[in-house]
Amino acid sequence: MSTSGTRHYSADAPGTSRINVWLVVLLLGLTGVMIYRQAFWHAPLLNAKAQSRAVTPRGNLAADELSTIELFEQVSPAVVHVTSVAVLQNAFTMDVREMRAGTGSGFVWNTEGHIVTNLHVIRDGQGAVVTLADNSNHSARLVGFDAANDLAVLKIDVPPRSLTPIAIGESNDLKVGQKVFAIGSPFEFDHTLTTGIIGGLNRTFGTASGTIHNAIQTDAAINPGNSGGPLLDSAGRLIGVNSAIASESGGSHGIGFAIPVDLVNVAVPDLIRTGSISRPWLGVVVREEFDSERKRLPGVLVLHVIPKGPADKAGILPIRRGDYLETLAGDRILAINEDPIRTARDLLDLLTQYRAGDTVTVTTLRDREKLDVSVMLEAMPD
Secondary structure, eight states: OOOTTOOOOOTTOHHHHHHHHHHHHHHHHHHHHHHHHHHHHSSOOOOTTOOOOOOOOOOOOOHHHHHHHHHHHHHGGGEEEEEEEEEEEOTTTOOEEEEEEEEEEEEEOOTTOEEEEEHHHHTTOSEEEEEOTTSOEEEEEEEEEEGGGTEEEEEOOOOGGGOOOOOBOOSTTOOTTOEEEEEEOGGGOOSEEEEEEEEEEEEEEEOSSOEEEEEEEEOSOOOTTOTTOEEEOTTSOEEEEEEEEOOSSSSOOSOEEEEEHHHHHHHHHHHHHHSSOOOEEOOEEEEOOBOTTOOBOSSEEEEEEOTTSHHHHHTOOOOEEOGGGOEEOOOEEEEETTEEOOSHHHHHHHHTTSOTTOEEEEEEEETTEEEEEEEEOEEOOO
């Protein structure tokens, strides 16, 4: 029978054989790689003779490190943690319990137990607890507060030997670029130290109760919980009370503000003595003036003098009407105790540095002649 029309292929045809050989080689290669990896990672690597590394000698701390350590050890006992407490009552069971309303920082003012903090730290509570550096907790009573300057004074009953008052500095001679330190309880990490410099002076920032003027701007990290804590100079002296930050997120962006200590050192004694601030006044209404080119003229013009007020008693004159309804210029206040005044805000800020009963020298310009007028400041009427 003829088979010329049929073709037969053997299973071991040459093309098929080559494919099988390459498959075998590939499988053997993969197997080899897996065996190698297993052997590499699971080979015995332990060494029974392993020992700790020798410590490299560090040498002495740098001078600036030593001074920072010394400053913290010196000042930290004066810094406290303040917890505001709210009292809540269950409407069904009538049970009363305390809840934390807020936290912040503060510092010891004197050995009598007076503690200074921000008003906004305790404002939402009905009580407060002060935690000292030794971690002891003490119930605090409110002595007084200055809402306009966001300051509050608390009182705790502890032996004087348990208290380390903070050293007081000055804020009128501070310089931009000066090194500063902040100690507080950011996010409740008590006694946290941050450092930076003074980034600006005479800043203005708003609080829930008012506006703070002449504030100190710093890039020392200030976060929630630092409020009420001290801002210190390199000598460990109080130069400000940390109060606010400029931030869109609520965290530190390197711009914090502190209430200047010169204001604090005037306000706190008044709060301890009377529980409130007796603000002095001149008894004048003033305004700023500009020339024809809208350039600010020196000083502030006295528009009105309050009858029987301090300025009236001292003979300061307001603008007034003359013959034929002609306006006669009054006094232009240029300075108080040689501190220059350019705006009405300057006048208010300078007065906060004094108390009722203080006598100040008011420099005025009257009929193109400078006059020095002695004025005894009085308490601002309610």
